[in-house]
Amino acid sequence: MKILVIVEQRLGKWNSTSFETLVAAAQIAAQTSGNIAAVVIGKGVAQLAEELAGKNVAEVLLVEHDLLENYTADGYCAALAQVVESATPDLVLFPHTYQVRDFAPKLAAILGKGMIGDCIGFRKEAEQLVFIRQMFQGKTAADVTFVGAAPWFASFQSGAFRADLLEAHAGGKAPVNPVKVELKPSDLRTKPLDLFKEAKASVDLTQAPLIVAIGRGIKAPENIAQAEAVAKALGGEIAASRPICDEGWLPMERQIGSSGQTVAPKLYLALGISGAIQHVVGMKGARTIVAVNKDQNAPIFEIADYGLVADIFEVMPALTEELQKNNG
Amino acid sequence: MNIIVCIKQVPAKDAPLSIAGNWIKESDIGFEMNEPDRYALEEALRLKEKHGGEVIVLSLGPERVKQTIKEALAKGADRAIHVADDRFADLDPLGAAKVLAAAMSKEKCDLVLTGLQSDDHGFGQTGVLLAALLNLPHATIIMQIEVENGKMKLKRELEAGWFQHIECPLPAVLSVQSGINKVRYATLKGIMAAKKKEINTVSREALGVSLEPTQRIERIYVPSKTKKTEFLTGTPKDMAAKLVEKLKFEARVI
Numbered sequence: 036m037k038i039l040v041i042v043e044q045r046l047g048k049w050n051s052t053s054f055e056t057l058v059a060a061a062q063i064a065a066q067t068s069g070n071i072a073a074v075v076i077g078k079g080v081a082q083l084a085e086e087l088a089g090k091n092v093a094e095v096l097l098v099e100h101d102l103l104e105n106y107t108a109d110g111y112c113a114a115l116a117q118v119v120e121s122a123t124p125d126l127v128l129f130p131h132t133y134q135v136r137d138f139a140p141k142l143a144a145i146l147g148k149g150m151i152g153d154c155i156g157f158r159k160e161a162e163q164l165v166f167i168r169q170m171f172q173g174k175t176a177a178d179v180t181f182v183g184a185a186p187w188f189a190s191f192q193s194g195a196f197r198a199d200l201l202e203a204h205a206g207g208k209a210p211v212n213p214v215k216v217e218l219k220p221s222d223l224r225t226k227p228l229d230l231f232k233e234a235k236a237s238v239d240l241t242q243a244p245l246i247v248a249i250g251r252g253i254k255a256p257e258n259i260a261q262a263e264a265v266a267k268a269l270g271g272e273i274a275a276s277r278p279i280c281d282e283g284w285l286p287m288e289r290q291i292g293s294s295g296q297t298v299a300p301k302l303y304l305a306l307g308i309s310g311a312i313q314h315v316v317g318m319k320g321a322r323t324i325v326a327v328n329k330d331q332n333a334p335i336f337e338i339a340d341y342g343l344v345a346d347i348f349e350v351m352p353a354l355t356e357e358l359q360k361n362n363g
Numbered sequence: 364m365n366i367i368v369c370i371k372q373v374p375a376k377d378a379p380l381s382i383a384g385n386w387i388k389e390s391d392i393g394f395e396m397n398e399p400d401r402y403a404l405e406e407a408l409r410l411k412e413k414h415g416g417e418v419i420v421l422s423l424g425p426e427r428v429k430q431t432i433k434e435a436l437a438k439g440a441d442r443a444i445h446v447a448d449d450r451f452a453d454l455d456p457l458g459a460a461k462v463l464a465a466a467m468s469k470e471k472c473d474l475v476l477t478g479l480q481s482d483d484h485g486f487g488q489t490g491v492l493l494a495a496l497l498n499l500p501h502a503t504i505i506m507q508i509e510v511e512n513g514k515m516k517l518k519r520e521l522e523a524g525w526f527q528h529i530e531c532p533l534p535a536v537l538s539v540q541s542g543i544n545k546v547r548y549a550t551l552k553g554i555m556a557a558k559k560k561e562i563n564t565v566s567r568e569a570l571g572v573s574l575e576p577t578q579r580i581e582r583i584y585v586p587s588k589t590k591k592t593e594f595l596t597g598t599p600k601d602m603a604a605k606l607v608e609k610l611k612f613e614a615r616v617i
Contacts, residue, residue: 050522108500108501133522134521136487136488136491136504137502137503137504138491140456140488140491140492141492141495141501144457144492144495145495148457149455149457149576149578150456150488150578152486152488153485153487169485169586170483170485170583171483171485174585175382175584175585177580177581178580178582178584179579179580180579180581181577181579182576182577182579225500225502225529225530225532226529226530226531227529228516228527228528228529230521230527231525231528232524232526233524233526244616245617269617277541278398278541281541282542283545287524288524295524297523302610302616302617309376312485322614322616323610323614323616325610330377334586336592337586337589337592339592340592340614341593341609341610342592342595343602343606346599353602353603353604356600357600357604357606357607358607358617361611361617
């Protein structure tokens with residue numbers, strides 16, 4: 036099986052999920068006696084292509100154009116459609132980043148194909164590749180297969196594969212082959228402007244060893260004080276899942292998940308958090324995870340070391356008291 | 364400015380799910396408007412209040428979907444299109460987008476809005492695919508929309524706290540990020556007014572879109588656990604005391 040992996044860079048810096056996708060591709064290639072071509076797209080990215088050539092890939096395709104300097108969905112779709120048509124792969128893989136969500140389904144549709152997005156794994160069954168993705172906010176998984184002829188398009192969720200398993204190229208270096216693409220300014224209907232961060236954060240959750248995180252289960256902003264009391268007794272920072280920050284109950288800088296911070300503290304105490312995928316990707320690296328939730332089927336328990344099936348409003352005051360006792 | 368908002372009805376957040384083939388048993392559970400779509404609807408209503416025009420909601424699904432459509436009308440949408448399809452669960456993202464694109468083909472609209480993704484299938488592709496099928500520019504994960512001189516200035520959310528402004532012409536398709544605004548509740552007056560609003564129902568077959576999926580959900584299942592969870596039991600006080608013990612002496616994190 037011939038596999039194209041579209042890797043991602045912005046301003047000359049890798050999006051590290053790209054390497055996880057290369058590992059996924061290597062595992063698929065191993066089971067289908069296939070080979071991998073990695074595609075680097077942008078302007079002035081030859082150096083990145085050279086770096087990639089040292090990895091376990093058969094070749095690196097270097098797609099450069101003045102109009103690809105800054106990402107636009109139109110530019111990427113037009114260029115990559117040409118690359119896919121000339122390279123004739125069976126499978127085109129992407130890291131499931133925000134950028135990929137923005138253009139990859141369109142790229143597939145331009146070529147008359149569908150895309151299985153946000154996969155967490157795959158397996159080979161008979162002669163068919165089965166892709167595994169989550170549904171219902173992580174409460175269920177689904178086996179999904181492609182119907183119809185190649186090329187097939189799929190993306191893998193951040194954290195689904197381990198980037199450190201990516202091997203070096205056995206022969207030293209893979210060839211870097213430039214691919215010429217035709218683009219004209221009128222192809223690009225949107226115009227990217229400034230990149231920016233909001234006001235400087237007052238807290239760096241990525242450095243916090245102990246985190247108490249609240250979710251929808253907290254119900255109302257006036258209840259947050261109870262969670263803050265737990266955090267204070269623990270000596271930790273308060274954080275939240277997206278809905279809490281969307282409501283404005285806590286500032287955005289305290290949001291954990293795909294659109295917020297990714298943290299790996301010693302302890303992550305999840306209070307009333309169901310464990311939707313978008314949240315879990317931001318905290319599953321925590322050393323110890325404690326989940327308190329009324330619903331014993333909440334997906335958060337799948338990754339928890341300790342589980343308390345209980346009402347957080349009963350647990351929070353009790354836990355604050357026990358922690359204070361422990362502090363002496 | 365005429366705006367079409369695509370909304371989906373999904374199982375209620377706390378609904379206990381039991382799996383049936385490639386979908387779930389619908390009989391015992393409640394349904395609600397997909398959360399990200401509520402933000403898209405709110406944004407459409409705000410744009411209408413500012414720039415005039417009409418807000419049309421478009422929803423695909425079985426008869427039950429009408430309930431969610433009525434909610435959108437009560438909040439202030441002007442009229443609705445319901446594409447009736449009992450086999451909606453067999454549609455893949457591209458198929459669903461083809462149905463929606465066909466349903467809006469007779470409408471003159473300046474902007475199509477969708478939520479970022481659905482809380483059931485979670486494909487997150489509808490907006491982008493609509494743009495491909497309608498040959499319109501698009502942008503996703505939108506946190507702010509400003510319309511001026513026939514074009515839009517948008518604020519897009521990127522990863523890890525980054526944002527980007529982009530300029531986008533009209534007409535276009537936008538996928539709206541949750542949290543872009545504060546959604547309103549329907550008023551009693553709105554609920555009364557909604558009763559007189561038009562819901563135009565068409566079938567998928569009448570739109571001429573057949574089921575030709577590019578992907579198939581073979582089965583749905585409860586994922587097997589990868590981590591062994593130790594459940595602590597007893598009264599809340601017992602559980603809290605046990606947890607502190609465990610964190611101190613077993614996990615050694617406090």
